[in-house]
Amino acid sequence: MVDQFEEVFTLCDEAARLWLIRALTTAAGPHSRVVISVRADFYGRCARHPELVTALHRAQVLVGPMSTEELRSAITGPAAHAGATIETALLARLVADVSGQPAVLPLVSHTLAETWQRRRGVVLTLAGYEDAGGIEHALARTAEHTFDHLTEDDRGRARLLFLRLVVPGDGTEDSRRRVRRADLDVPDALLDRLAAARLITIDRDSVTLTHEALLRAWPRLAGWIADDRDDLRAQHRLTEATAVWAAHGHDPDTLYRGARLDRAARLRDRLNPGERAFLDAGLAAEHARRRAGQRTTRRLRRFAAGLAVLAVLLAGTAIVAATAQHKAARQRNEALSLRAADAARDLIASRPTDAAALALAAYRLAPTAEARDVLLLAHAAAGATTLGRGYLSPPGRFAATYDTRTSGEQLWRRDGTTWRPAGRLATADSYLHASSLDERRAIYWTANTRSHLWDLTDLDRPRRINVPAGLGMMQSLDRTGSLLSALGTDSTARVWRVGDRSVRTLPAGDVVGTAVLADGTGVVLSRRTGDQDAIERWTLDGRRTGTLLHVPHPAVVQAGPAGLIAVTSYLGDSTTTVLDTAGPRAPRIVARVSGLDETANPAFDPAGRTVAVIDGAGARIWDAATGRSLLRLHTQGLRLNSPRLSGTDLAVLDGKSAMWRINADLTAVIQQTCARPVTVDWHRYFPGTTRERLCPSR
Incomplete structure (x- = not known):
């Protein structure tokens, strides 16, 4: 039973969220049930995850306000169990006050607790209820009374504590937030006092608001949130950045700088020690950069003064001075370009066109890699398209979107430059695992326990292809989808050609993954050997022709065109290795990238010209023939996924x-950016510099 499931969207980073959703949906089965409760205003976010869409189909209950009789039972039942009684007048008043209101039980709970403190014997009375402030004021009165009796210093600490326990809504209502006790710079005595007043709950190592109703019922807290909403969002982003900095061993490249550092510095008084350490490290790095720039400037000035005295005798030294001044100007321009690129990155989600214009200006001032990355990303965001309720994957031969009527997939066929609806796939309980390169056949998985094969040749009438019993979990297809590889329950590899009656089992044990080569000439197996996986190539008639690689277990192998394969090891920081196995001699390493997160996903150009790998932090493209890097983008925080590659164009x-x-x-x-009006407040972002021409003359 998972209560307050909305916290997976407010407290978890992308990797933790995906892990938890996959763990819960995989755990559900014939012998176990998983129940989650989620606030209605977060229900739409569940639809962004195919596993949850599948799990929630025909398995959901909408919980509305309690009926009058249910309220009476919820009030009188616990009282009777405790040997107490409730005045008839109090019961009628309480039911009348809360009937028909949603999410009111936390307020009822607190009000009854306060009424119990004012009971007469073992009788809860109407007079005690009214003295407590009633349903509208009991919780606020308790909070206000507790706050009024704090010292001036503790009031300031309490204000910062309550704001840290809140997640400001973004299109949703505000919600409470669970915070580790170690991350709170608050005296134990104050925590105990607030917990005694039932305003906060202290677990073994975390603190949270006792009632989410406190966010709406206590006017003082609601006012704090309204006044500090922008600062709260900035503080939460800083908290996440601090965690990334700590997780990467205090890597200086993860520190704030520029406008974000200036904004964070204004929040110093409300930060905990870890966040202040992150801020101080960023300020120290910024100070060091500025001091280095100042030293360079002073040296240049002294040098220029000396050159002026010797100008008549040493005219040639003027060239040296000009070069040095040019270097100082270049360093200044690079610093301003980096700062503007950071500001442009923050605009991508809300104003991508403005972000592209600012990134272009930063690149014109100094062509830094950061400015180039933001320009490419902002340009992509500005041209983003959608279809139906959202793509399930970037379209190729056809497009697929969510089908709300059947909870399956709606297929779309190309009609010139647009799409028109085709048939539907009944995939409500499954999701796409792999497809052939010609996209005419596809494998769908159901919770990692069953697999289905679909024929998509006729997009108006897709049909499921029957497979032999005992084939196992289908894992990959060749270019045309006529040859499949599968993993049996006995950890053996199976090969089956569509239309055949028999299935071939390869004489290899401890198999954990299979990938049939695109040309159908063989199969690549991942076999566990101790704490490693051996990546081996086998013929279809059961002969091993060589071991390609050894990687830490667990590893996933994927086959692409022209003999390309990608092997991703998920132990610790993930590593993806791309191999070219087409040649008759030893396989050639095309690319290897480490430090990936668990969302790492390779993609192949259908013609075998290029290969890409993306994860939550970046996107990379290599030339398959030479291994030369064609693109390296930092995409941290944009949550890009499901890559499709065509040459050097990445969807x-x-x-x-x-x-x-x-x-x-x-x-x-x-x-393309210059095809639209491009305007930038130059002097705001690049003070003291000459305005550069952003777009070429026409």
């Missing part, structure tokens, strides 16, 4: 299932 989905097309051709991106 991805964002957190709202809209499709972005990331174009690695910077020249083309600049031309």
